[in-house]
Amino acid sequence: MSPEDPQPVKRAAKLLGVLVAVRTGLRAARSRTPAPPPSAPESDIDPSKRExxxxxxxxxxxxxxxxxxxxxxxxxxxxxxxxxxxxxxxxxxxxxxxxxxxxxxxxxxxxxxxxETHVEERGLLLDEExxxxxxxxxxxxxxxxxxxxxxxxxxxxxxxxxxxxxxxxxxxLGPTMKAFHQTPWTRGVRLVDDQGRPYRAEDIQLGSFYTALPENADPEAFGSGVLVVRLPAHYIDLPAARRSWAPQGILAYSKICPHAGCAISLYRYPTYAPTSQVPAFTCPCHYSTFLPGEGGRLSFGPAGRALPQLPLMIDGQGYLRAAAGFHEDVGPSWWGVHRAQS
Ligand code: FES
Known part of the structure; x- marks a missing residue:
């Protein structure tokens, strides 16, 4: 090897560079923060010390x-x-x-x-501590x-x-007893049809029945609907206290069946008096039958009582008006509403 040959010098320089790099790396590694000791398994941590x-x-x-x-x-x-x-x-x-x-x-x-899931072995909790x-x-x-x-x-x-x-x-859950005892019918309330037109006495014809509502009241209010019919005198046999409740033979009753509360919607009127039965309302649900000429008396069926009657009067212009509220609470008897008001 001649002193002019550059190869050995280059190799020595390279080796020196590598040594410097390794030393620097080792120093850096030594100067790093030491790694924390391995954490204890979760099951070993005291739960009261958990953060x-x-x-x-x-x-x-x-x-x-x-x-x-x-x-x-x-x-x-x-x-x-x-x-x-x-x-x-x-x-x-x-x-x-x-x-x-x-x-x-x-x-x-x-x-x-x-x-966190923490399982801790311990005995039964037998003492207070x-x-x-x-x-x-x-x-x-x-x-x-x-x-x-x-x-x-x-x-x-x-x-x-x-x-x-x-x-x-x-x-x-169910109507209150107050609702049973209060209907829109009070003295002076006019009877109107479902269009709000007031009924005159002359509108009520023999052989037909009409549904009437209280004027200026909620038609869906409890006890609003009433059945109205006109009967000839020979079919009317009201209790003495109710004689004035049927002016011109016109009678009104609650439309709610006192059996289970269905709307009464059938009316039977004799076509040939000598052989036919007396006029009657019939409930379509269980066929309870009530006689309007006899104060709504029950003549057949499971209802436990008569139909509540609404006393009527005719005003100076010939309009039908309630003379008072129902004589008895309206509604099915199993609601416990049979409370006489008069
Ligand atoms: S509800 Fe009218 S007879 Fe039963």
Missing amino acids: VPANPRAELLVAGLVLLAALFAFAFTVVYIVAGGNTQLLGVAMGVALCLLAAACIIAGKFVVPQ QTEEAVTMIEQGGEGISRRALLAGAGGVAGAAIVTAAATPLAS
């Missing part, structure tokens, strides 16, 4: 959803009171409330409640929730709202 990271954003979201659910549940009750018949609105209010609550539960389950220890342990499981009071408050409000909403429809 559950709080997730304030998720907690706020859950609280917001729960409060919104409460709002919709309260809206259900308000809609029920203000517009009870609007079932679509009721359904929307309750549906949205439950959906919001479900969303809140899902988010809380995923991001708020600590998701162990029991207390376990209770403390369970309570500490929720310490990662930073807005517990807010969530608990929102949950309480939502619970109250939903329980209220669920209980509200109980108000619809």
